[in-house]
Amino acid sequence: MFEVFENTESKVRSYCRKYPVEFNKAKNAELFSVDGERYIDFLAVAGSMNYGHNNPEIKAKIMEYLSEDNVINALDMYTAAKEEFLVTFNEKILKPRQLDYKVMCCGPTGTNAVEAALKLARKNTQRSGVIAFSGAFHGMTLGSLAMTTDRTSRGGAGVPLANVTFAPYDGTLDSIAYLKWILEDDHSGVEKPAAIFLETIQAEGGINVASIEWLKEIRKICTEQDILMVCDEIQVGNGRTGHFFSFERAGIQPDMVVVSKSISGFGMPMALLLIRPDLDIFRPAEHNGTFRGNQLSFVGGTAGINYFVEHQVDTMVQEKAKIVEQFIKEEILPLDSRLSYRGMGLLWGIDFGKINPELALDAVHECFDRHMIIEVAGRKDCVLKLMPPLTISEDTLKEGLAIIKEAVTAILKKNN
Ligand SMILES: Cc1ncc(COP(=O)(O)O)c(C=O)c1O
Incomplete structure (x- = not known):
């Protein structure tokens, strides 16, 4: 399916291995594949798309x-x-x-x-x-x-x-x-x-x-x-x-x-x-x-x-930070007492290290299956890293958080 890339491009390529899909369109916090499938973006090109993909202004x-x-x-x-x-x-x-x-x-x-x-x-x-x-x-x-x-x-x-x-x-x-x-x-x-x-x-x-x-x-x-x-x-x-x-x-x-x-x-x-x-x-x-x-x-x-x-993006981010932190505290942490979290603004991490570091990458895959692009970070890649564009709408932010909850629930169930 991705023969051109696999046969022609160097083995050094990395992100595409986690998100095996071919993209061509993007709007604010959404990416679209060549097949027109929609993905929520919680990676923001590693922090280069803070003002959203194709910001119209x-x-x-x-x-x-x-x-x-x-x-x-x-x-x-x-x-x-x-x-x-x-x-x-x-x-x-x-x-x-x-x-x-x-x-x-x-x-x-x-x-x-x-x-x-x-x-x-x-x-x-x-x-x-x-x-x-x-x-x-x-x-x-x-x-x-x-x-x-x-x-x-x-x-x-x-x-x-x-x-x-x-x-x-x-x-x-x-x-x-x-x-x-x-x-x-x-x-x-x-x-x-x-x-x-x-x-x-x-x-x-x-x-x-x-x-x-x-x-x-x-x-x-x-x-x-x-x-x-x-x-x-x-x-x-x-x-x-x-x-x-x-x-x-x-x-x-x-x-x-x-x-x-x-x-x-x-x-x-x-x-x-x-x-x-x-x-x-x-x-x-x-x-x-x-x-x-x-x-x-x-x-x-x-x-x-x-x-x-x-647009007072700084204030906007501080407001959205409250939504994310509250969600993690109320919806994610109760899933397992060994989970912890850290972050600020629109940069948050959910740490699986005390359960099994590999679960963070499993969560990335589960999220991808549910059409979300999200990364891991940290020692042994044990942290699921939330970093959407700062301009993400509240609805898409909440939709993304709900996907993370589903993904984390699924991997914890499999790990038991
Ligand atoms: C904190 C920090 N410093 C430096 C770099 C390197 O930037 P670049 O990949 O554009 O060379 C990065 C890239 O992710 C970074 O996050």
């Missing part, structure tokens, strides 16, 4: 731009589309949050912006090591992969992954005490790092939510010890947690912020590094790349920010 701006022979790709030359994006991002996102960052347009994938952050942290501090956290996911190129912890991803590197010291994430062992110890003990064996890289919620890591106290403590340690704090907002930014930036809830300002996925509004490739102005010391072309000027991403990005502000 964003699409209209892109169509208008396309219809006028405007420039489509331009390296990093000055363009009208980039100017409008930079002004909009500054005026509507950064300034209202009292954030002052220079914007570096990186190569189009998140991992490229993480590489830029690594280079810039090293260049500024003249130190080579960095600290990252167990459970982290920062990307698949060598620098970011060195900070990514899952063994499958690391196994693909083929060379030693170096210059990273891992510390336990919030909630694991005594994270802050351990961090302080490796930084302060002159016999810890760890050189002073250039930066500490973190996700405020480890999404791929299993929806591990860092506490506000922990985030503030890391900020304090970084300031006191002259270490740069880099926040990876690639998956949890753009409104996902109920704030534009996920670190806002802690009232902290990272020294650098990596943004990608939904920043382009429409699912186009785009990645940015936000840099504290005094750290902006790359020489021209020192982190270059052909596809740093996708104008459709800038146009979609501007429209996405306008959509976020005009």
